[in-house]
Amino acid sequence: MLEVRNLCGGYGGGNVLHGIDLTLAAGQTLALLGPNGAGKSTLMAALTGTLDKRSGSMRFDGREMGEAASHDIVAHGLALVPEGRHMFAPFSVEDNLRLGAIRLHHPTNARLQAQFDGVYRLFPRLAERRNQATGTLSGGEQQMVAIGRALMSAPRLLLLDEPFLGLAPKVVEEIHDALERLRGAGLTMLLVEQKLDIALRFAAQACVMVKGRIMLNESSRALAERADLDQLYFQLARAVDMS
Amino acid sequence: MQDLIELAISATAGGCIYALLALAYLVVLRPTGIINFAVGDWATVAAFAGYLGLSRYELPWAAGMPLVIVLAALLGWVTERIAVRPLVERGAPVLAPILALLGMLVVFRESVSLIFGPDPLPVPQPLGYGRIEWGLIAGSYQSFFIMGVTALLFCGTWYFFERTLAGRSFEAVALDRKAAALMGINLRRVTACAFAAGGAIAGLAALLLTPNTSAHYLMGIPLAIQGFTALVIGGVGRIEGALAGGLILSFAEQLTVRYAPIPAGLAQGVPLVLLIGFLLVRPQGLLLARGSSR
Ligand SMILES: Nc1ncnc2c1ncn2[C@@H]1O[C@H](COP(=O)(O)OP(=O)(O)OP(=O)(O)O)[C@@H](O)[C@H]1O
Ligand SMILES: [Mg+2]
Numbered sequence: 162m163l164e165v166r167n168l169c170g171g172y173g174g175g176n177v178l179h180g181i182d183l184t185l186a187a188g189q190t191l192a193l194l195g196p197n198g199a200g201k202s203t204l205m206a207a208l209t210g211t212l213d214k215r216s217g218s219m220r221f222d223g224r225e226m227g228e229a230a231s232h233d234i235v236a237h238g239l240a241l242v243p244e245g246r247h248m249f250a251p252f253s254v255e256d257n258l259r260l261g262a263i264r265l266h267h268p269t270n271a272r273l274q275a276q277f278d279g280v281y282r283l284f285p286r287l288a289e290r291r292n293q294a295t296g297t298l299s300g301g302e303q304q305m306v307a308i309g310r311a312l313m314s315a316p317r318l319l320l321l322d323e324p325f326l327g328l329a330p331k332v333v334e335e336i337h338d339a340l341e342r343l344r345g346a347g348l349t350m351l352l353v354e355q356k357l358d359i360a361l362r363f364a365a366q367a368c369v370m371v372k373g374r375i376m377l378n379e380s381s382r383a384l385a386e387r388a389d390l391d392q393l394y395f396q397l398a399r400a401v402d403m404s
Numbered sequence: 405m406q407d408l409i410e411l412a413i414s415a416t417a418g419g420c421i422y423a424l425l426a427l428a429y430l431v432v433l434r435p436t437g438i439i440n441f442a443v444g445d446w447a448t449v450a451a452f453a454g455y456l457g458l459s460r461y462e463l464p465w466a467a468g469m470p471l472v473i474v475l476a477a478l479l480g481w482v483t484e485r486i487a488v489r490p491l492v493e494r495g496a497p498v499l500a501p502i503l504a505l506l507g508m509l510v511v512f513r514e515s516v517s518l519i520f521g522p523d524p525l526p527v528p529q530p531l532g533y534g535r536i537e538w539g540l541i542a543g544s545y546q547s548f549f550i551m552g553v554t555a556l557l558f559c560g561t562w563y564f565f566e567r568t569l570a571g572r573s574f575e576a577v578a579l580d581r582k583a584a585a586l587m588g589i590n591l592r593r594v595t596a597c598a599f600a601a602g603g604a605i606a607g608l609a610a611l612l613l614t615p616n617t618s619a620h621y622l623m624g625i626p627l628a629i630q631g632f633t634a635l636v637i638g639g640v641g642r643i644e645g646a647l648a649g650g651l652i653l654s655f656a657e658q659l660t661v662r663y664a665p666i667p668a669g670l671a672q673g674v675p676l677v678l679l680i681g682f683l684l685v686r687p688q689g690l691l692l693a694r695g696s697s698r
Binding site for chain 2: 173211230234236249250252260261263314
């Protein structure tokens with residue numbers, strides 16, 4: 162479904178991404194791990210066409226999108242739940258969700274309603290607060306809006322950038338459950354995480370990014386069984402420095 | 405008393421013009437972050453288009469007004485293509501298009517003076533000369549025309565931003581560019597539309613103003629300053645701010661001219677004094693954007 166080859170990019174200055182290769186099959190869930198500043202969020206920006214500078218190839222569902230604009234990428238079925246939620250804070254939950262559907266194909270009222278219903282079924286709490294300004298919601302509820310908003314465009318691939326960051330354990334469970342349900346429905350997902358435990362529990366396959374490079378790509382089980390798991394990031398960083 | 409009410413009506417009409425100019429700044433500033441001083445010279449070009457259409461070729465207002473506004477929108481759109489998009493696409497800082505637009509101001513002014521010469525040219529009154537006298541309430545037709553059109557435009561703009569999906573997506577770009585792009589909002593198109601809308605509104609302001617003042621090639625800079633002052637007074641957050649700012653500025657000007665013991669020429673400094681005062685004391689303006697906590 163997604164095939165990334167030799168993707169480079171950054172922010173005006175030097176490159177942050179140094180030749181990323183990544184494949185994701187339809188229905189797969191992949192975890193992208195890595196320490197602070199590894200370039201995970203930068204990779205998400207590159208995949209969604211919101212990075213200042215990028216080069217390389219990205220095939221998504223049979224179409225080359227390495228140079229596509231962000232709105233074409235969304236229209237083609239790839240959506241991102243960005244790090245830090247990025248609410249339109251003064252807007253209501255419903256308006257935030259509606260904006261998520263701005264690239265929905267054939268947005269008839271019935272189709273829109275079905276999208277809304279889907280999100281409210283996944284997060285019933287949002288239905289109760291549909292007219293509340295999202296800036297006044299709790300962090301967990303905002304994260305639900307962020308996920309719901311991305312789902313409104315009916316994506317075939319959903320990217321999630323640290324959706325559990327700063328949330329109470331109970332809310333983490335709630336959102337984890339929702340993601341499990343989406344997985345059950347066959348949605349392909351890429352989950353960015355720093356914390357190994359959540360990521361390895363959720364995704365079957367995991368890759369580790371360090372200093373703008375993918376240094377490791379193996380099954381979550383194999384990764385979880387590594388004896389040097391605690392020092393994984395550190396060792397991979399050393400490996401990058403030496404090469 | 406009669407006197408004061410008449411003053412209030414003419415000040416309100418003048419304030420409406422400033423409010424429209426402030427709104428022309430605002431619709432560009434919100435989604436793009438660009439302070440667009442070319443607003444003043446869009447108004448100048450539209451004023452001369454108004455002279456051509458309405459005076460020289462004697463089109464009726466009902467035809468000439470939409471024509472000039474469409475032209476002004478086109479002018480805004482072209483300005484963005486020439487002076488803004490090439491810079492933004494090269495990743496220039498936001499100051500670069502602001503300076504480029506200041507440069508466009510000179511281009512517009514000099515082109516207008518070359519084509520039309522330095523003398524003021526008349527634009528006819530849409531409703532003819534005449535006065536409404538309604539008990540204590542009295543003023544020229546033009547004053548009431550200005551107020552009516554401005555009220556309609558502000559209502560329309562409010563409806564657009566609050567109640568339509570396109571308006572919401574404009575606001576979304578203003579609130580969070582990155583998130584707006586992730587929704588699939590086409591940022592380039594929003595920028596182009598913002599400039600076209602700014603041009604149209606500036607053009608409308610010019611058309612409402614010039615029946616009283618005539619079209620003149622130097623009219624742009626004072627309008628740019630007055631509109632900007634109204635914007636700063638009202639705050640850059642909301643459209644109501646532009647309206648409030650325009651009215652406050654106009655009342656301050658007219659009351660100074662009328663009652664302050666200074667020569668009339670000095671009263672032209674009122675917007676500058678207000679501008680500096682607000683920038684020093686309350687740079688965020690009177691009305692805050694919704695969602696900001698200060
Ligand atoms: N807007 C930006 N402008 C310039 N440099 C940036 C920008 N955003 C990130 N960077 C730099 O790019 C590098 C990668 O950052 P990125 O946010 O992609 O890391 P990350 O892996 O997502 O980290 P975290 O886990 O903390 O979110 C860092 O060195 C960072 O300083
Ligand atoms: Mg990150």
